[in-house]
Amino acid sequence: MDDMFKEALELVKAQATVRAMTAEEMTAMVGTLAKSLQALSQPVVEPAGAVPAAIAKVDAAKSIRETAVTCLECGKVCKIITGKHLALHGLDADTYREKWGLKKGTPLACKALARARRKKMKEMQLWERRKSAAGAKPKADEAAPATGKVAKAATAKPKGRPKKA
Ligand SMILES: [Zn+2]
Secondary structure, eight states: OOHHHHHHHHHHHHHHHHSOOOHHHHHHHHHHHHHHHHHHHSOOOOOTTOOOHHHHHHHHHHTBOSSOEEOTTTOOEESBOOHHHHHHTTOOHHHHHHHTTOOTTOOSBOHHHHHHHHHHHHHHHHHHHHHHHHHTOHHHHHHOHHHHHHHHHHHHHHHHHHHHO
8 A cells, every 4th residue: 555545544534533435435535535645745847838926037038138129928030029020920120039038128129239229329318418518609609709600510511502502
């Protein structure tokens, strides 16, 4: 008799002291209990395709590579996961990142593209800063009218040319 049966028998014995049981009932109960105990003692086998959360997170980080990014929903490999694509899965960038444990604000694009984009953003910010710095100089113009005129003429030129042509 294996341990499961012994255990089941003990449980049935205990049950039998609480209420009157027929021999058939007891036998049936031992059988079912032994079976469920056996099932409980089995190592839990992950169904195919189910990935433990910890591994899923590692994979999520790995899904963003130098020249390609993998959609963790469908496995599609592309340069960038667009909002339009995520909509196919009923997600948007934020819910996607949350679902797969990606850090907030992680670009859903391959690293090269994300880097290029960051660089471009920086350049644009620099350009904006330069523009606003140039625009925020009326006081300097008053102080030094000569340089102010030069600056104005320089910015006006490209606008003026097409009119003349
Ligand atoms: Zn997808």
